Amino acid sequence: MVLNCIILGSDPEGFEELENFLAAIPYVYLAARSNNMEAAKYWLETQTIHVLITGHYHDPLSAPPDEAGVLPVMMMVYNDTPPGFDFLPVAVMQLPFTPTTLQDVFSKIYKIIEMHAITYPTKYDTEYFMLRTPHRMEKVFYEDLQYVEVMDDHIMLHLRDQKLVTTEKLDWIISQLPLNAFMHVHHWFVIGFRHITHLADDHVMIGEARIALTKAMRTELAKRYQLPMY
Template identity: 60%
Template sequence: MVLNCIIIGNDPAGFEDLENYLSRISYVYLAGRFNTIEEATFWLQTCTIHVLLVGHYPDQLPREQVQWNVLPIMLMTYEAPPSLRYDVLPAALLHAPLTQTDLDNIFDYIYNIIDMSATIPPTQLPPSYFMLKTQHRHEKVAYDDLQYVEVLDDHITLHMVDQKLVTTETLDWIIAQLPANAFMRVHRWFVVGFRHITHLDQDHVMIGDARIALTTEMRNELGKRYKLPY
């Protein structure tokens, strides 16, 4: 199991290395970082986020109420689909100066809560596929067969192992249907499935015969994430 998490708000003093520390925990996937809870609404409504790291809102909190050396970590809970309502439960507090060991211990603790207690891991996704509206009908898209997603001028093509599916759904909607630990957006126009990567180079990734360009930053991020268990 991979824990999907997001960061909301600004880092307290001493948390400059937080994202690097998170990237070193093999079963943690940082899905995004946002200034406010409103900006993160899209991800929260996918019901796939397990952990919320809550930073500060200097413009919204009186200065005397801000604890600059503390970062709360919350567990996400969701109502059963089709409801999009969610709640947060306090899980732990991170104190500056942050260390890798501190973060490892806290996420081990959270992992065990989700894995061993009655807490249901958040997901609205079917176990192995999602349904996609194409021009003429709805198609079943198996995660294991989806190689990559390509955005074209007026449509999106899903490249499967044995066929191509064309849809006018938005890329954001498609990404919301995909397990965050098995797929990654690597370019403005491409999302790739980790299991179908055949070669990762300094400036591109290969999926079969398809060559997808990468920036240095995206190549480094993909290198960290695509070997995660799924």
């Protein structure tokens, strides 16, 4: 099981190390980094996020001034009551923290989920999502979607046997995709793990398509590429 995580807030001292520490934990994926709760809500409503780490931001959940220098860590709990999610405090990390501290916190969360057999609802209970194209609504099957490419004034979805064009926003398309099967690897590309044909030091191949990768993104992709997709 992969624990999908969101970082919420700005950077108190030591906060900049968090992304690097998270990348070193093989079963944790940083799905997004949001500056405020409104932006984070976009991801929380997908019901695919397991952990929320909060820094400083203008919201009632933000740490009071006398608690500056701490990072609250919360498990997500989903339900049918609006807004559809709640927060379960799990730990408070004191800054500066170490990779071991973070590893221990996520190990605790993982054990809680396993011990209590917690299951997470998901909107991905079908094999496809519906996409608006210029002429009609199209079914996009997850297993057929090779990669998503951002063009000048539209977005192109490359499937096994066809290409679909849409003017939907990339963030919306990403929100329709299972996080354990797709990854936003470049400003202009989202790829499907099952269609990777080669992973090099500075790029990934999806069939004949060559997509450039930064060193950090290559490391993250290599880690997630080895995990079960469904």
